[in-house]
Amino acid sequence: MELDLGQVRAFVTAAEELHFGRAAERLHVSQQALSKRVGKLEDSLSARLFDRSTQKVELTQVGERFLPYAIDALAAADAALASLKETRQTVRVDVLDERLAPMQLVRHALRRVEDLPIEVSMRHGLPNALPALHSGEADAAFGRVHSLAPREIAELEHQLVLLEPLALLVSRDHPLAAADSVALTSLRDVPLWAPIGGAVAEWAGYLEEFARSWALRVDFSGPSLSLDHLVDDVAARPDVATLVGGRMQLPPTSRATVVYLTDPTPVYPWSLAWLKGRRHPLLATLLDAFTEGFTWPRDVWLAEADRTGLTA
Template sequence: MVKGVDLDLAHVRAFVLAAQELHFGRAAAALSISQQGLSKRIARLESQLGTELFRRSGQGVQLTEVGRRFLGPARQTLAAADQALAAVREEHRPLRVDVWGHLYAPMRALAQVATRTGELSLELGHGRDLPSVAAALLHGDIDAGFGRVHPPLPTGLTHRLVRLEPVDVVLGEGHPLAAEPALRPEQLRDSVLWTPGALDRLDFLRRFAEQFGIRDHAEGPNLGLDHFLAAMLSDARRFSLLPADVPLPRLPGARSVPLVNPTPLYAWSLLWRDTGGHPLLRDLLTAFMTEAGRNRWLEYDPAHDWLPEPHATT
């Protein structure tokens, strides 16, 4: 049916974007063309292949079975084309890396790696949340991103664990537990978890609360660490969690206490498209693995540490 067909990459790219968005208008906007222009490209591709790739209805568009089978190879085709174009350029563009993070900013780890290498050409971005980072990766807007990966990972992406960060509890000197040299997570069950946004959008904090029986929480906007901690200090029962190596702002009454038995670990992964990508991506991964070994970033002992998903270490 499709022997001898030379696929037009513009048509294939239109199909992939429409398949990811399941919305012709958004896909057309991403390509900076009209919706009519996008529809024509997909119609021509379907004509070449001799089959429908989308099922259109009043409720929108859905992939046909053939469309679902075609999507993976279509992505690979575009990735190969992008690599071919990069190979003939005299200079590679910078590796576009998203460093999204709420209070657990991966910028610290990336800065440490970049300082060691001194040779990686990086262009940084700041996503809104992990789903937006995943969408940017799939659209080709960025080459790599950071996030705490928890199933299911979007189709078309892969990841590598690069850092496990021990987490401390942060509270005010008026908190009943403020004088303790160390705390077990379960000792916080009668306190109020203060979060930078809605708890149902912060998977790590939500699972921490569920695991250790913390019933009460309150939330405020994420306007930076100083503002966040100042609001936490306004209620003596509040506490939050921060990576152990984050220096606290100079706020009177704020203190950090280690969590033990178990110590919560925040798992950062580097994400990228499973079809490969930018030639500097391998260098970045190698640099992270070197730094992880030097600083023991990937140590995990289930007898003493807590991860929401133990398989995240594999």
């Protein structure tokens, strides 16, 4: 008898969750497909692995005995596949958008590491990159990890690589355009506009939490079509300011400019995340390049959820 690893993975995931719906979500398959895989495994073993009712799912005694061996079998299979990868195999990283800070980190890595075999993709947010991490289309992705659901975070390994200062984007005709910086407490007197309709969910959530924490009145109305569209809109409106990552690259012909926030400086946490058990051989090299010179800046504001596991 030969074991089907897809069926074994379905069993292990269902055993970890003890809930077929959640297990199906983790594997990105339908609940029906998951049940079918487990059923086929039970048929091949001639043994029932789960006791299922409308109220709960439990392992049978056979299931409990089989589980540790099934976990070991999957670990051995994953290790065997990893051993086939060459250390110079292309590493595929999702960066969200070419104008954002992660792309700058990738460019820095390319300058620091000679002949680095890297490919980038832009899937518009870490939640959108998760299916690619599961399917193997991407090896790692940038994003705000603690914006994800707990079960999604549990599937990942991740490392903070950058705390990006938040800044005001204003027209060059805006009253604050000539300022070197603006105190965060002064923002209560500044008309703020940050369209989040269709924006990257983790960024929209960060802005809403930031506004609540500092009792800011922010107009979140309007569609977020693209960064270039936002810059053009702000450049044409000297009556409002918007919030952006301070390292966002502006078009060279833009009539907008960036003014940094201080006392404290709000920061956006960029982490690199990858699927547990699928650490690409070049990941350590990338992380070294991304975090070169990284220090925890002083006097910053960071959302409480994003401080999880960190020490200042």
